Amino acid sequence: MNLALKNPIVFFDLETTGINVVNDRIVEISILKIDLNGNETSYTYRVNPTIPIPEEASKIHGIYDEDVKNEPKFSEIAKNIAKILEGCDLAGYNSNKFDIPLLAEEFLRAEVDFDMKKRKFVDVQVIFHKKEQRTLTAAYKFYCKKELIGAHGAEADVKATYEVLKAQLDTYDDLENNIEYLNKFSSHSKNADFAGRIIFNEEGKEVFNFGKYKGKTVEEVLQKDQGYYSWILNSEFPLYTKKVLTAIKLRNMG
Numbered sequence: 001m002n003l004a005l006k007n008p009i010v011f012f013d014l015e016t017t018g019i020n021v022v023n024d025r026i027v028e029i030s031i032l033k034i035d036l037n038g039n040e041t042s043y044t045y046r047v048n049p050t051i052p053i054p055e056e057a058s059k060i061h062g063i064y065d066e067d068v069k070n071e072p073k074f075s076e077i078a079k080n081i082a083k084i085l086e087g088c089d090l091a092g093y094n095s096n097k098f099d100i101p102l103l104a105e106e107f108l109r110a111e112v113d114f115d116m117k118k119r120k121f122v123d124v125q126v127i128f129h130k131k132e133q134r135t136l137t138a139a140y141k142f143y144c145k146k147e148l149i150g151a152h153g154a155e156a157d158v159k160a161t162y163e164v165l166k167a168q169l170d171t172y173d174d175l176e177n178n179i180e181y182l183n184k185f186s187s188h189s190k191n192a193d194f195a196g197r198i199i200f201n202e203e204g205k206e207v208f209n210f211g212k213y214k215g216k217t218v219e220e221v222l223q224k225d226q227g228y229y230s231w232i233l234n235s236e237f238p239l240y241t242k243k244v245l246t247a248i249k250l251r252n253m254g
């Protein structure tokens with residue numbers, strides 16, 4: 001089943017130095033862009049992360065320091081990637097929890113203003129876990145009846161993710177072929193930031209989702225404990241979380 005699109009959609013996958021959104025960096029990004037007419041365009045970039053790639057990470061994706069030492073830094077390709085993604089919804093496998101938050105961090109570090117709020121996100125892993133509880137390799141075999149060759153390579157993974165989503169739509173009659181619906185279905189909660197540190201409650205207000213103020217509205221906490229804002233800004237929280245928190249603070253000062 002082909003996707004019913006209102007906007008072009010980009011499936012993307014990152015290979016990285018690790019799984020810490022704050023400290024780790026991209027070493028490869030693969031993009032599969034699906035236009036409204038169904039045409040596919042793919043891009044893959046190797047990236048110099050500017051920090052050493054741990055051996056345990058290299059053993060997973062097969063990319064070593066030597067492979068990327070002469071590749072561009074993310075800051076050097078960020079504007080080009082932003083241009084490819086402009087006007088597109090975003091999709092991936094475990095993308096809501098990892099790839100999108102890390103990509104947002106890289107854009108902020110590169111000082112490229114890429115507005116994430118305007119687009120919808122479809123996480124194929126969440127759909128799969130809600131339906132079958134498996135890995136991408138198992139999902140590809142289950143839905144597409146094929147073995148995934150080259151797993152943990154960004155290009156192989158991103159193409160498999162696109163095929164799995166189309167096969168999921170063919171498999172489940174109750175899944176709507178609608179990106180807005182899939183955006184909601186593939187989200188566990190409604191995050192105000194990508195890391196899920198700040199979420200929206202049932203009233204649509206931003207609340208903290210961690211620590212001593214978990215469940216408390218951000219507005220209430222910032223009024224009661226002004227030092228909490230400074231603590232977050234000076235601690236190892238994602239840049240995008242700090243950006244969202246600052247926007248809330250400025251909004252309430254107006």
